[in-house]
């Protein structure tokens with residue numbers, strides 16, 4: 797699984813840094829737990845362009861595999877990752 801966290805200026809202003817911290821903590825925790833399947837990669841990316849295309853606020857943006865999460869919150873991102881990681 798690949799988790800991309802947008803660190804463009806809009807997403808950073810709206811909390812992408814906190815999200816990244818939470819995702820890194822989750823990765824550390826779950827990598828030590830045998831109840832969860834394979835590990836995931838975290839990739840920090842520059843502006844994905846969604847904030848410029850949309851009139852509405854979409855930041856912060858997180859992409860989990862092919863799924864794009866707009867207005868991502870820690871809870872939503874954690875739930876998505878955990879549901880994909882569960883055996």
Ligand code: FES
Pocket residue numbers: 802803804805806807808842843844845846847848855856857
């Ligand atoms: S800054 Fe994240 S989509 Fe533009």
